[in-house]
Amino acid sequence: MRDDGAYTVRVSASVPPPALAARDVVHRYGVERALDGVSLDVAGGATCALVGESGSGKTTLLRCFNRMVEPEHGAVSVGGADVRAASAVALRRSVGYVPQDGGLLPHWRVLRNVALVPSLRRMPNATALASDALALVGLPAERYGRRFPHELSGGQRQRVALARALAARPGVILLDEPFGALDAITRADLQSAFADVRAATGVTTLLVTHDLAEAARLADTVAVMRAGRVEQCAPFAGLAASPATAYVAALVAKAVEATGALRR
């Protein structure tokens, strides 16, 4: 990571890139098992999408990687280190996170919002890092930095939330439905902004989405969740060619049909 304001591209070959791993993770809310023995691997620099029906455990699994959820059983690691090795606060400052609602502070201007994590980490060039991150998502700080979140469109707010997750140049980002609740055109714009960010930074990404077509477009691997378990994790083409379960086959068929209908 450089602290001089320039965005460095990818980690050097001698440093193993960060990765995410979950092993046999169980988590209960009260008596309900939200995660029921989940295992998942995301290679360094890759994007993995978590898909599956509502309530299947996607958000809960995502939050295990920044310790917003502490599972009762199993192991979770980021960059090869158990997430419990350091404090939860330190972990959350090193892993970028976009919650479902974007999580921007409404009374803070955009630049201050984006500079939040670099400032908390006392990075000397927090404002420059925030400007770089805003540029990366297509919102120049000179034009947008002094606005408040309510002075932006929904799509711009989501871009700011993505910039905030990226500002401290984390090796890993966790995105919970970052393109949800947007019209189709804005959603497509944001997806392509994310693809650019990914190409520029090589950041390892775990992405929750309801939309399998979106997952197919953006992710290297797609993990299909159902009832607190990962039924299959593979590139979309692998899911389509050899679905492990009837549920995966049905989900793929639905996505292919929806994409075909759109093309028609």
Ligand SMILES: Nc1ncnc2c1ncn2[C@@H]1O[C@H](COP(=O)(O)OP(=O)(O)OP(=O)(O)O)[C@@H](O)[C@H]1O
């Ligand atoms: N804080 C909580 N307290 C109690 N139960 C919860 C809590 N958070 C989630 N759950 C339950 O755990 C299960 C998994 O929820 P989770 O939010 O992880 O699913 P999800 O796949 O992300 O759903 P969605 O796609 O609707 O966001 C659900 O049955 C949900 O009701």
